[in-house]
Amino acid sequence: MKKKFAILVLVVYFQTSLACVSGTDEHLLHFVTDDVPSGSYKYYSLMYDGLIKIQLTSQSGDADIYVSQTTTKPTYEPEYFCLRSATCGEDIIFIPKSFKRPVGIGVYGHPSHDISKYSLSVYQLPVPADEGEIESTYGAEATLHKDHTLKKERPSFAVALLWSLIDILFQVFFL
Template identity: 35%
Template sequence: MVSAVSFFSIFLYFILLSVVCLGEELLQTVTDEVFGRNYTYYQIRSRGRLRLELVSHVGDADIYISESDPHPSEENYDGKSFTCGVDSVEVSSTMKRPISVSVFGHPFYSVSKYSLSVFELPKGEVDYATLDALYNSNADEASEENHDPRVSHDDQIPKDSPDEESTLLTIAVTILKILFDILL
């Protein structure tokens, strides 16, 4: 007999999963491994807004992307995610293709095994990565035109990462999956 708590957990899991994945289409998943202190490289030619999700099954792998450098790294990248859990990076529709992707094996582990998934994001949503890039380029132009050394810029508010919400939702879904597996 399924208890009310189990039923509620299952219901909540499916609601959250449908909210997170609503409109996202899985394009491809690759399962691979990378040795510690090494990179594995990929290229993505798909157009539109994308979300790259890197799940480390063993060890800890990190993801770096670039539209100009064929071998993105810790020092040279356009986007990155280096958490100890699920890593996620959003690719703007305005980035030049192909997008170069590198998966870095954390030096603490001799081998990291992972899955890298590419999702196409819905066209109707706001492309926050593009808006952020436009804002930054306009802010840079404005600061060059209106640079006054007598004005302090220490009170500026830091900008949030455009994929912060996506990362939090991915973590929440992962936790719910674990709870779902434990309850069943």
């Protein structure tokens, strides 16, 4: 238990450090850790305005995220979600400013694991000067069924090197 807590503290610390080093303008609005059983959902409601980044990190198992501006309980069925990220590991979704609030968020526990433990972080991002480009990418009139991410600059060499060293240290000490 102590080892898991120490790992979680280190992960949160290094994610925060990376955000400071990389110069992002993300503002953490909410952070929660929870678990979801296989084949079930945990639902959240997003009321914050503006451009929002939702980051779902699976600590064990495989949790996926589904988002909708039309229903408060999105599912993996195409007619019940607007955005999704169903990858193994870290899932990131950007909620455009134009999405109607409240936005429904569903965290789904993949059936390949009995239980999926996850952390969910919600960030507010500054709206870029060329807001039209984002709005056309995430047009509210169309139902989106693909994984979406905004184009981001690659991290600097120093940040990439720092993350590589952190990863090596993490593997040496904890695995």
